[in-house]
Amino acid sequence: xxxxxxxxxSSWNSAVHARDTEGLAALLADEVSMxxxxxxxxxxDKAVVAHLLGIIVETITDFTYQRQWLDGAELxxxxxxxxxxxxxxxxxxxxxxxxxxxxxxxxxxxxENALVLLRERVGPRMLEFFEASGD
Numbered sequence: 001x002x003x004x005x006x007x008x009x010s011s012w013n014s015a016v017h018a019r020d021t022e023g024l025a026a027l028l029a030d031e032v033s034m035x036x037x038x039x040x041x042x043x044x045d046k047a048v049v050a051h052l053l054g055i056i057v058e059t060i061t062d063f064t065y066q067r068q069w070l071d072g073a074e075l076x077x078x079x080x081x082x083x084x085x086x087x088x089x090x091x092x093x094x095x096x097x098x099x100x101x102x103x104x105x106x107x108x109x110x111x112e113n114a115l116v117l118l119r120e121r122v123g124p125r126m127l128e129f130f131e132a133s134g135d
Contacts (some may be wrong), residue, residue, distance in 0.1 A: 074093075
């Protein structure tokens with residue numbers, strides 16, 4: 001049975017728009033892998049990916065998706081938003097598993113000053129998360 005991409009997109013867009021971290025986490029497969037700027041190493045743990053996504057949707061204001069490209073269970077979603085007064089543009093590259101959950105997510109963001117500012121906002125909160133979890 002093919003993945004219902006429209007159903008996934010509806011759930012994903014609703015969770016992002018509402019900044020619903022639990023809703024985002026529910027869309028992640030247990031074996032999810034994320035490539036997040038500016039880190040080279042992939043994030044492999046569902047709890048970590050869910051936490052990072054939650055921080056990102058809380059940090060980026062005026063977040064909107066502009067365009068999307070679909071190829072079966074492969075999606076590319078272009079987004080725009082702001083970190084403080086810095087405008088950013090990015091792409092979410094999403095791979096869905098047979099169950100309709102995200103197995104792979106890669107995020108690209110530009111321009112560099114927006115990426116640096118986002119890292120400055122997200123980094124300390126992720127460090128707190130790791131310290132609290134003992135990792």
